[in-house]
Amino acid sequence: MxxxxxxxxxxxxxxxxGLRDYIRECGHGEDECPCPEPTAYDFTLAGGWPFSGDPKAFTWWHTRAVADGLYSREEPYAGAAEALDQLHDAGWNVxxxxxRADDWRGESQRWLHRNGFRFDGYYNGxxxxxxxxxxxxDQPATLEAMAAKGITVLHPDHAYCKTAPGRTFRRWAAVPLILGGAR
Ligand SMILES: [Mg+2]
Incomplete structure (x- = not known):
């Protein structure tokens, strides 16, 4: 398998x-903080966010958003749960x-179940x-490290990981087609 x-x-x-919505809720409007799609995995390198150019400010915002339930409120991408089901049914061990080093309340697994994600195992680290x-x-450094070990890597088409190793997918529905069966 x-x-x-x-x-x-x-x-x-x-x-x-999710982070953008949180920043809006905290009263930072679009004029002040357009919060554009980041072009680097390090969000502080993108302009127009309240933490632009300031790693400590990013940590502050991230920490505050997570404490206020960010991990429970993120929206799943369309078709992702269905794609995982198809992979499982095709014999993949998912x-x-x-x-995440700051999921103190175990929100991740509850989020997965609540949003209909079926999986065979869970790893944090x-x-x-x-x-x-x-x-x-989606993390370019992780994709590079794994590709260097000969592991097949796939990533979504965010601006910051488009040039990372491995195949890009735009929609989750494409992923089971790309990977095929596991048996
Ligand atoms: Mg990620």
Whole structure:
């Protein structure tokens, strides 16, 4: 049986928009903070966010948003749960793999169940020590490290990971077609 590891933030769950919504709720309007799609994985390199150019401010915003329930409120990407179902039915061992280091309340797994994600295993930590057959992730450094080990990598088409190793997919419906059966 082949194993596919699948990241959560900005892979199956919309972290960018969740953080943007949180910033709006905190009273920062579009004029002041347009919060554009980041062009680098490091969000502080994008202009127009309240933490632009300031890593400490990013940590402050991220920490505050997570404490206020960001991980429970992110929207799943369309078709992601259905795609995971199809992968499971095609024989894949589907492992959710997140690097979230601040999910104190176990929100991630509850979020997955609430949003209809079926999975065979759950991993929280450094993904680069894993050896799955396939990794689906949005972090360029992780994609590079895994591709260098000969692991097949796929990533969504965010501006900041378009040039990362591996195949880009625009819609989750395409992923089971790209990976095919695991038997
Ligand atoms: Mg991610």
């Amino acid at each position: 082949k194993t596919v590891c699948i990241d959560i933030d900005n892979t199956i769950a919309d972290y960018t928009n 492992i959710m793999a997140t690097g 450094d993904k680069t020590i894993l050896t799955p057959d396939v990794l689906i992730d």
